Amino acid sequence: MASEFSHRSVLLEECIEALAIQADGIYVDGTAGGGGHSLEIAKRLSGGRLVAIDRDDAAIAAATARLSPFSERATVYRSNFSGLAHVLDDLGIERIDGLLLDLGCSSHQFDVAERGFGYMQDAPLDMRMDRRSEKSAYTVVNTYTEEALKHILFTYGEERFSARIAKNIVASREKKPIETTGELVEIIKASIPAAACREGGHPAKRSFQAIRIEVNGELDAIAPTIKDAVARMNKGGRIAIITFHSLEDRIVKQTFGELASGCTCPRTLPLCVCGKSPKIRLVSKKPILPSEKELAENSRARSAKLRIAEKL
8 A cells, every 4th residue: 555655755855956857857766666756856847747667566556646646747657767768768758857766775665574675573585676576585595506695695795704694594494495584684693703793783784785685686777777867868967866885886986987987098098099978977076965954854864875967
């Protein structure tokens, strides 16, 4: 039910300002969630259009309900944001004036135990943003090789005890499949030294992040989507992206940097021979962070960073 969907939009005012919305422009919210950002975009349009994309059933229902007063200018579309080009083609949209991506999970996904995103409540191992997807956390935990698990935990979770955790997961599942988040949490806790468990938050936090990223392919789509958006964007159009951990932020920063620099020739060459020119400019070189007021009201915003680029 849409009414059950709870999610507080992070950096809301900053995102709306970043998009520099034109009343007759065409904007895409690639991660609609509960529709908080989308609603504020739609309010500012007259003659323009909003496409709100999400792959989560609950988010689709919530965004549709929230945007219903603006149905003549707002379209809710079920897709991963990685399908941006396909969505635009399907809707007959050639060019856009802005793209917003909020790369964090919604509060709803963490708060509803049965989704299996959280480590504080026992629930089936799931973690799928799109529940039509075949791959779930159960798949990753019970079928990936020990080496693959170690790689995922270390790369996506920056977990220094990844080898020990992967080894213990494999040993445990040989006796019986690991079916719940609670079972996985206990394996992780038993794999980490007691002293390390007492520092840096919940001991399962990094591993759960890593498995969630793997299940949903969260990092793979970021750079291609940015490039697709730039290719379809009108001059002066804006891209605003909120990230919540260093892996996402690094990809956004590097992709923006690549598109802003243009030339890819080695620095040893006296002249450019590649002929590539900058496609965007960075609106702010440093990311925008939540205000103290927002942090006081929403602790989940603490790690959020907003980066903005403008099409040249």
